[in-house]
Amino acid sequence: MSAREVLLSARGLAVERGSRRVLSDVSLELRKAEALVVVGPNAAGKSTLVRALAGLLDPAAGEVRLLDRALPDWPRDARARALALVSSEEEGPDALSVAERVGLGRYPHRGPFQAMADADDTAIARAIEQTGIAALAGRRLGTLSAGERQLATLARGLAQEPRVLLLDEPAAHLDIGHQLQLFRTLDEVRGRGVGVLAVVHDLARAAQWAERMLLVAGGRIAAEGEPGAVLESAAAQDAFGVSIRGVAIADGGERAWRFEERPRG
Amino acid sequence: MTAARARLAVPLLAGALALALLLATAKGSVALPFAGVLQALAAKLGLSAGETSLDATGQTILFTVRLPRVLLAALVGGGLAVVGAVLQSVFRNPLADTGLLGVGAGASLGAVLAVHAGLASAVFFALPLAAFAGALSAVLAVYFVAGASGRTSLHGLLLTGIAVSALAGALTSVMLVATEEFRVKTVLFWLAGGLEGRGWTHVQAAAVFVLSGVSLLVLLGRPIDVLSLGEEEAASLGLPVRATRLGLLGLAALVSGAATAAAGSVPFVGLMAPHALRPIVGPLSRRLLPAAFLGGALLVVLADLGTRTLSAHYELPLGALTACVGAPYFLLALRANEGRG
Numbered sequence: 067m068s069a070r071e072v073l074l075s076a077r078g079l080a081v082e083r084g085s086r087r088v089l090s091d092v093s094l095e096l097r098k099a100e101a102l103v104v105v106g107p108n109a110a111g112k113s114t115l116v117r118a119l120a121g122l123l124d125p126a127a128g129e130v131r132l133l134d135r136a137l138p139d140w141p142r143d144a145r146a147r148a149l150a151l152v153s154s155e156e157e158g159p160d161a162l163s164v165a166e167r168v169g170l171g172r173y174p175h176r177g178p179f180q181a182m183a184d185a186d187d188t189a190i191a192r193a194i195e196q197t198g199i200a201a202l203a204g205r206r207l208g209t210l211s212a213g214e215r216q217l218a219t220l221a222r223g224l225a226q227e228p229r230v231l232l233l234d235e236p237a238a239h240l241d242i243g244h245q246l247q248l249f250r251t252l253d254e255v256r257g258r259g260v261g262v263l264a265v266v267h268d269l270a271r272a273a274q275w276a277e278r279m280l281l282v283a284g285g286r287i288a289a290e291g292e293p294g295a296v297l298e299s300a301a302a303q304d305a306f307g308v309s310i311r312g313v314a315i316a317d318g319g320e321r322a323w324r325f326e327e328r329p330r331g
Numbered sequence: 332m333t334a335a336r337a338r339l340a341v342p343l344l345a346g347a348l349a350l351a352l353l354l355a356t357a358k359g360s361v362a363l364p365f366a367g368v369l370q371a372l373a374a375k376l377g378l379s380a381g382e383t384s385l386d387a388t389g390q391t392i393l394f395t396v397r398l399p400r401v402l403l404a405a406l407v408g409g410g411l412a413v414v415g416a417v418l419q420s421v422f423r424n425p426l427a428d429t430g431l432l433g434v435g436a437g438a439s440l441g442a443v444l445a446v447h448a449g450l451a452s453a454v455f456f457a458l459p460l461a462a463f464a465g466a467l468s469a470v471l472a473v474y475f476v477a478g479a480s481g482r483t484s485l486h487g488l489l490l491t492g493i494a495v496s497a498l499a500g501a502l503t504s505v506m507l508v509a510t511e512e513f514r515v516k517t518v519l520f521w522l523a524g525g526l527e528g529r530g531w532t533h534v535q536a537a538a539v540f541v542l543s544g545v546s547l548l549v550l551l552g553r554p555i556d557v558l559s560l561g562e563e564e565a566a567s568l569g570l571p572v573r574a575t576r577l578g579l580l581g582l583a584a585l586v587s588g589a590a591t592a593a594a595g596s597v598p599f600v601g602l603m604a605p606h607a608l609r610p611i612v613g614p615l616s617r618r619l620l621p622a623a624f625l626g627g628a629l630l631v632v633l634a635d636l637g638t639r640t641l642s643a644h645y646e647l648p649l650g651a652l653t654a655c656v657g658a659p660y661f662l663l664a665l666r667a668n669e670g671r672g
Contacts, residue, residue: 120567122563122566122567142570142571143569144569145569146567146568146569147569150567151563151564151567153563153564155563157561158559158560158564159420159425159560159614161425161609161613161614162559162613162614162615163613166556166614166615167560170556171568173557173568173569173570174568174569176553177553178550178553178554179550222564226568
């Protein structure tokens with residue numbers, strides 16, 4: 067696993083919002099085909115981390131490297147071909163159709179003036195297929211549920227055909243069926259060598275999907291490693307203020323998770 | 332789904348506009364026969380030998396009064412509709428419009444200043460340029476106040492637009508008091524909007540700015556669409572967000588400035604045409620902007636015809652007419668928009 071190529075890395079990353087430091091001394095690596103999940107309590111700095119990794123926020127210290135090149139050195143369009151960000155907060159205009167929204171993911175490849183080519187149509191069709199929204203392709207965003215809109219945003223990210231996919235709570239509005247579909251899609255994408263980093267709220271789901279877990283608390287990385295070990299660490303229990311216990315399920319090494327409130331001291 | 336309707340929209344609108352142009356050239360205080368108008372136009376364009384049933388007076392009315400006026404109406408309407416559609420994408424709000432954002436008031440102020448200073452009659456492009464400067468100031472003020480956070484709510488946008496409009500309107504009134512009497516009528520007339528007495532020089536001035544601005548905006552359709560996804564997503568797709576947004580607002584101000592310089596304030600066209608056409612052709616700019624241009628042109632050509640024919644005694648103000656239709660339209664659209672939450 068450690069032999070896999072590093073796609074995205076951060077060293078000593080710090081981000082300030084106004085004069086407040088919301089992220090300090092973050093170092094991480096995302097490798098080829100890796101499933102890396104970021105968890106943490108509310109306001110821990112998870113979204114800030116993802117945006118800084120995507121180059122949308124300028125770091126106050128440290129640096130982010132994408133494919134071994136510092137992020138600010140990338141031309142905008144080339145960066146958008148190498149790295150895609152999918153956030154649950156994004157909502158396109160109501161009148162846009164799903165297919166049109168996904169098609170805008172080809173902007174980094176075609177720029178303002180170049181005509182769309184077969185490769186674009188293929189990428190768009192595949193992204194729509196993979197996210198399971200083929201039946202919605204002609205619908206306008208305004209007529210969709212929050213979960214369906216989220217899948218359309220994910221499809222836009224896939225249509226970018228990036229090597230690194232960053233997701234900020236991609237499962238936030240999804241029902242269980244769509245959640246399973248989402249993580250299966252992410253695994254398919256990883257099968258093509260794409261490194262996937264996702265902020266996920268549902269700890270059990272996060273542990274089930276990820277190869278590696280980062281716990282962010284108070285703007286720092288509080289724990290890192292095998293998901294089960296991170297969840298059961300004292301750092302995780304302190305960060306969330308709950309007790310977390312894995313219970314082995316009969317077959318294989320899979321665990322179910324029990325979360326209980328801890329009396330606040 | 333709506334692909335067939337979307338493809339039909341532009342040819343249908345173009346056909347309707349051609350008919351409206353013909354109707355508007357023929358009708359008025361003096362009615363000209365359709366056949367004569369068509370023959371004279373064909374002769375002028377070198378399409379026929381030059382036989383026309385129109386007499387000399389009729390030809391003078393056609394070529395020096397009606398035709399420039401009607402073409403100017405089309406340019407003004409088309410330009411304002413395209414600007415409305417672009418503002419709606421840039422501000423991510425389907426109800427944004429030149430009038431509501433204070434752009435119209437800013438353009439008027441700029442133009443009134445030019446008239447006051449006597450520049451308008453002295454320098455050929457002074458009026459459109461002054462209106463452009465006013466429109467640009469207004470749109471930048473709204474952009475930096477309401478859009479400072481990157482996300483513009485409908486309320487913030489409208490309230491900022493009201494404040495900017497009020498300020499520009501107040502300054503316009505001050506200018507009005509200070510303006511020499513013989514110019515006051517020009518100023519007043521132009522605040523109400525109208526195309527009375529416009530000739531070919533006006534058409535030329537408007538055509539230069541409106542057609543070049545609109546062409547550039549259509550060319551920039553894809554960046555406009557990416558921008559409509561929101562600042563963050565646009566940036567993550569590699570779009571230089573600030574530069575693009577400022578460039579688009581500059582072009583929008585140029586076009587609306589030229590339209591205002593030509594016709595005064597003609598409110599709600601930029602709201603109605605794109606709003607009505609978006610459900611048919613979809614929101615992608617390469618398709619929406621040309622359709623909006625035709626729709627806006629159609630609207631203002633018909634409205635201008637209305638100003639000349641609705642009353643037997645007066646010529647009605649064009650801006651008042653579009654406002655009488657547009658304000659109720661806006662209220663209904665607002666209600667539908669709020670209803671969806």
